[in-house]
Amino acid sequence: NGKHRLTDDVERIVQEHLQYVREDVSNGWDLIHQDGEMKVYRREVEENGIVVDPLKCFHTIKGVTGHEICRYFWEFQYRMEWETTLDSTKIIEALDPDTVIFFQLHKRVWPAAQRDSCFWSHIRCISNSDEDQPTWLVVNYTTPHPLAPIKSPQVRLVANVALICETIISEPPLNPKDIKRENIQCKLTYVAFVNPGGWVPSAALRGVAKREYPRFLKRFTSYVVEQTRNKPILF
Numbered sequence: 074n075g076k077h078r079l080t081d082d083v084e085r086i087v088q089e090h091l092q093y094v095r096e097d098v099s100n101g102w103d104l105i106h107q108d109g110e111m112k113v114y115r116r117e118v119e120e121n122g123i124v125v126d127p128l129k130c131f132h133t134i135k136g137v138t139g140h141e142i143c144r145y146f147w148e149f150q151y152r153m154e155w156e157t158t159l160d161s162t163k164i165i166e167a168l169d170p171d172t173v174i175f176f177q178l179h180k181r182v183w184p185a186a187q188r189d190s191c192f193w194s195h196i197r198c199i200s201n202s203d204e205d206q207p208t209w210l211v212v213n214y215t216t217p218h219p220l221a222p223i224k225s226p227q228v229r230l231v232a233n234v235a236l237i238c239e240t241i242i243s244e245p246p247l248n249p250k251d252i253k254r255e256n257i258q259c260k261l262t263y264v265a266f267v268n269p270g271g272w273v274p275s276a277a278l279r280g281v282a283k284r285e286y287p288r289f290l291k292r293f294t295s296y297v298v299e300q301t302r303n304k305p306i307l308f
């Protein structure tokens with residue numbers, strides 16, 4: 074894909090996430106939610122009195138590939154189908170076929186001011202030769218943009234989010250064309266570093282995050298299972 078003004082930033086952040094995804098959650102992380110295969114962890118971090126807790130979620134979804142999960146997460150046209158915390162979302166620039174810039178208005182969480190966000194969003198396939206299936210990932214990373222002016226009273230979020238997915242094929246048949254959805258599953262890791270961009274009561278923000286992240290991950294993954302049920306498998 075063509076080089077553009079953010080190529081180096083995208084490369085750097087993608088590599089950082091590929092290192093970070095391997096870090097285990099045994100020390101310093103609290104398990105804040107578990108639902109079947111989904112485990113949500115959080116570290117309590119404050120910057121200048123603002124809660125910026127990193128979030129890490131592990132989930133295994135039967136019947137879908139990592140490519141399908143990343144595709145539905147990255148593609149603009151599906152977003153309002155699964156995102157319940159947005160008032161609006163739009164693409165304001167396409168940098169290359171795999172990298173766009175979104176501007177989003179997040180639903181107001183009373184009594185805090187409404188948040189908006191502007192980030193580059195990049196989808197990529199990383200073929201790791203040894204394993205059979207490649208890793209697919211999406212990174213959403215805050216960036217300024219002339220078409221996303223910061224306008225009071227909205228407060229600009231600072232977000233660095235990654236969705237990293239592996240595809241597992243159990244009992245692979247001799248001919249890959251015979252692979253069925255019951256033989257595939259996606260192991261996903263979702264990490265989110267979100268700074269709300271302005272002071273929010275710590276307990277309130279921790280409460281919203283604890284409720285909203287599991288809800289959004291459950292709703293999003295269920296949406297992809299529904300959408301792909303009778304479609305050919307996208308590896």
Ligand SMILES: CCCCCc1ccc(-c2ccc(S(=O)(=O)CCO)cc2)cc1[C@H]1C[C@H]1c1ccccn1
Pocket residue numbers: 156158177179182185188190213230232234265267269273278281282285286289
């Ligand atoms: C006073 C509350 C301020 C709002 C805080 C806030 C805003 C955005 C986000 C967020 C930003 C990006 C993403 S994404 O994965 O890139 C998808 C694209 O939309 C996802 C979640 C998170 C939170 C934190 C609360 C937490 C929360 C979690 C899931 C939904 C709503 N609120």
